[in-house]
Amino acid sequence: MGYRCSIHSRNYVFADLKMLLAKATPFRSGDALAGVAAESNEERVAAQMALSDVPLKNFLNEVLIPYENDEITRLIIDSHDSEAFKSVSHFTVGELRDWLLTEAASTETLRKLAPGLTPEMVAATSKLMRNQDLIKVAQKCEVVSKFRGTIGLPGRLSVRLQPNSPVDDSRAIAASLIDGLMYGCGDAVLGINPATDSPEIVAELLKMLDHVRLKFDIPTQSCVLCHVTTALKIIHKAPVDLVFQSIGGTEKTNASFGINLSVLQEAWEAASSLNRGTVGNQVMYFETGQGSALSANANFGVDQQTCEVRAYAVARKFNPFLVNTVVGFIGPEYLYDGKQIIRAALEDHFCAKLLGLPMGTDICYTNHAEADQDDMDNLLTLLGVAGVNFIMGVPGADDIMLNYQSTSFHDAMYIRKVLNKKPAPEFEQWLLSSGIVDERGNRLPISGSHKLLSV
Amino acid sequence: MSTDKPVSVGASVIQEDTWIGLKNFTKARIALGNVGGSLPLREVLALKLAHAGAKDAIYSGLDVDGLREQLSGLQVPVFCLSSRVEDRMQYLKRPDLGRRLNEQSVVSLKETGQTFDLVFVVADGLSAEAVNLHASEVLKLVIPELASHYKIAVALVSQGRVAVGDEIGELLNARFTAVLIGERPGLSSHESMGIYTTYAPEVGLTDERRNCISNIHPDGMSYWDALRILSYLIEQSFQRKISGVDIKLELDQLPQEPLSRNSI
Structure with a gap:
């Protein structure tokens, strides 16, 4: 059968939903590389017009990757909440977009709707939305998560402190850690990307982070972003707060990461059983990013943004504390320039929030992408307005281990200042009592005898 | 505003960080100081210069x-x-x-x-x-x-x-x-x-x-x-x-x- 749209005298035909979604996607280099992008600007708009008329119900009957072949498809279909879906089940994709922008789609309504939406429905809707639509609707979605701190409350913006070292040197990491805390960062997580995935090194780093946290009584959580199987090896030998894993939107992508749903289930159960949280016990930290499926040759002709949103089904299953799209890290063959990175980040943030996930963003670029600090300033400001749960804090924006530029501690100060955002409430109290910031969030002068400098 | 203070002539407006000694432990860009929480210009330009060099290398032949x-x-x-x-x-x-x-x-x-x-x-x-x-x-x-x-x-x-x-x-x-x-x-x-x-x-x-x-x-x-x-x-x-x-x-x-x- 297929999907059709006539423009002037030209008849555009799209063989299936997968092709329709791909052709309707705002242009990005990764879809061109995959050979699934629209061949002209007109064809793209024709696809968007055809997509706007597709009933949401179709997404439950026409799957993009066969149910028998892919455990993510099975997860999406089997966990769909048809009761929650009822209120929008008569809509087309275009009607859902229009409705989302109305007052009727309130914070509470959207919260209840989330389990009734599938990743493909949400991805499809985002393709019809302008950047301001993505910001406006995401701002209405509130997703709060808890461990030792409360992340995602209205008027709050948290920061993952990312004190990486190219050789996992604990003194170098501690130096960056202190610097970040002194600039009010670290309420989302103190999170190190280890240079090597050795269980011994990961355990040592975890002990160091836990030592600092306990010594200064910091109401936050720590994570060393090792492979989930490494975390499982040390979970009873080292202080594991959050378990990290990169995830993708197809079973084959996850296989390329060396994981599947049952490994994640095992890690989730193990970390939950430790009960290390105080105000809550959400224990998973996931990272995603458009292009990972194609780079693993596991996209099956599905566009990269739809693959990305399917990864959120995986995240949603494990009630995560943090989900983070590492949007500009993958490189220009997937997202070529600042414009594409900004668009992708707003899509990822919107889609995750609408699906009920505590989404943060690594606002970042590599040196071979056509982007710079000004692009990151734009994206940071847009995501701040959209209500992003957390961003990264990297010393001077320059990650000397992963060799890319993210947001800095100073960027966090900027966005909190211009949008009047506060850190997580527990962490804010700690910053105040530690004499690091005043009640307006301004940095106080810090003497050389400050307690943190004794570490 | 009543909280505004005049800038004293000759004094830097940069609030320097007292933990500058920690720079000995890492090549990361720490202890950069700040101007009202923002990066001092010297640090903005230092990063820009490093990025410019990287971009020029990518476009070299x-x-x-x-x-x-x-x-x-x-x-x-x-x-x-x-x-x-x-x-x-x-x-x-x-x-x-x-x-x-x-x-x-x-x-x-x-x-x-x-x-x-x-x-x-x-x-x-x-x-x-x-x-x-x-x-x-x-x-x-x-x-x-x-x-x-x-x-x-x-x-x-x-x-x-x-x-x-x-x-x-x-x-x-x-x-x-x-x-x-x-x-x-x-x-x-x-x-x-x-x-x-x-x-x-x-x-x-x-x-x-x-x-x-x-x-x-x-x-x-x-x-x-x-x-x-x-x-x-x-x-x-x-x-x-x-x-x-x-x-x-x-x-x-x-x-x-x-x-x-x-x-x-």
């Missing part, structure tokens, strides 16, 4: 004439080739095209009608500056030591990615290729070269079939250490007829002398 000249004393054939990529923008967007030779290059290699044991491929990758600086220095050290045992050629490839070495190796019936290529420039090192080795190269191989020596630049791995590893990889590959993940690099087992003849 392979110095084909210079490299030919520098390699002319080695008495090995030097082929000048291009990938299917037309310009840098396309190079960045289409890694698949950078992995294949253009038609003219394919024809020129077929016309040679020769076969070689070892082909060194020099490709610009993401930093032509890196190979312009380091490739001929490394080749001038390694080729004379190998020339008596192996039939050697060099190929210079514009707009090339690592896997272009597979097609070159296949067309020249090479048993082994070593691709010297510019790595993605970091903010602190714009001129870092990597070497990727492959035994029995042919089109379509993937990364697990390669061994890699990375980070070759003045502040990273020295030529000497790179040559020690390269010698070991050549020896292992020719002995075991493999390359890639099954060859484990154990630094303490490497020869102290990079190229003793009986080890090759």
Whole structure:
């Protein structure tokens, strides 16, 4: 059968939903590389017009990757909440977009709707939305998560402190850690990307982070972003707060990461059983990013943004504390320039929030992408307005281990200042009592005898 | 506003960080100070300068004439080739095209009608500056030591990615290729070269079939250490007829002398 749209005298035909979604996607280099992008600007708009008329119900009957072949498809279909879906089940994709922008789609309504939406429905809707639509609707979605701190409350913006070292040197990491805390960062997580995935090194780093946290009584959580199987090896030998894993939107992508749903289930159960949280016990930290499926040759002709949103089904299953799209890290063959990175980040943030996930963003670029600090300033400001749960804090924006530029501690100060955002409430109290910031969030002068400098 | 204070003449408005001593422990950009929470201009410009250098390295071009000249004393054939990529923008967007030779290059290699044991491929990758600086220095050290045992050629490839070495190796019936290529420039090192080795190269191989020596630049791995590893990889590959993940690099087992003849 297929999907059709006539423009002037030209008849555009799209063989299936997968092709329709791909052709309707705002242009990005990764879809061109995959050979699934629209061949002209007109064809793209024709696809968007055809997509706007597709009933949401179709997404439950026409799957993009066969149910028998892919455990993510099975997860999406089997966990769909048809009761929650009822209120929008008569809509087309275009009607859902229009409705989302109305007052009727309130914070509470959207919260209840989330389990009734599938990743493909949400991805499809985002393709019809302008950047301001993505910001406006995401701002209405509130997703709060808890461990030792409360992340995602209205008027709050948290920061993952990312004190990486190219050789996992604990003194170098501690130096960056202190610097970040002194600039009010670290309420989302103190999170190190280890240079090597050795269980011994990961355990040592975890002990160091836990030592600092306990010594200064910091109401936050720590994570060393090792492979989930490494975390499982040390979970009873080292202080594991959050378990990290990169995830993708197809079973084959996850296989390329060396994981599947049952490994994640095992890690989730193990970390939950430790009960290390105080105000809550959400224990998973996931990272995603458009292009990972194609780079693993596991996209099956599905566009990269739809693959990305399917990864959120995986995240949603494990009630995560943090989900983070590492949007500009993958490189220009997937997202070529600042414009594409900004668009992708707003899509990822919107889609995750609408699906009920505590989404943060690594606002970042590599040196071979056509982007710079000004692009990151734009994206940071847009995501701040959209209500992003957390961003990264990297010393001077320059990650000397992963060799890319993210947001800095100073960027966090900027966005909190211009949008009047506060850190997580527990962490804010700690910053105040530690004499690091005043009640307006301004940095106080810090003497050389400050307690943190004794570490 | 009542809280406004006049700036005293001559005093810096920068609030410096008292933990500047921590800079001794890390190369990370810490203790930068701030102006109202924002980055002081000196730090903004320092980052901009580092990024500018990295961008310039990405858009630098392979110095084909210079490299030919520098390699002319080695008495090995030097082929000048291009990938299917037309310009840098396309190079960045289409890694698949950078992995294949253009038609003219394919024809020129077929016309040679020769076969070689070892082909060194020099490709610009993401930093032509890196190979312009380091490739001929490394080749001038390694080729004379190998020339008596192996039939050697060099190929210079514009707009090339690592896997272009597979097609070159296949067309020249090479048993082994070593691709010297510019790595993605970091903010602190714009001129870092990597070497990727492959035994029995042919089109379509993937990364697990390669061994890699990375980070070759003045502040990273020295030529000497790179040559020690390269010698070991050549020896292992020719002995075991493999390359890639099954060859484990154990630094303490490497020869102290990079190229003793009986080890090759």
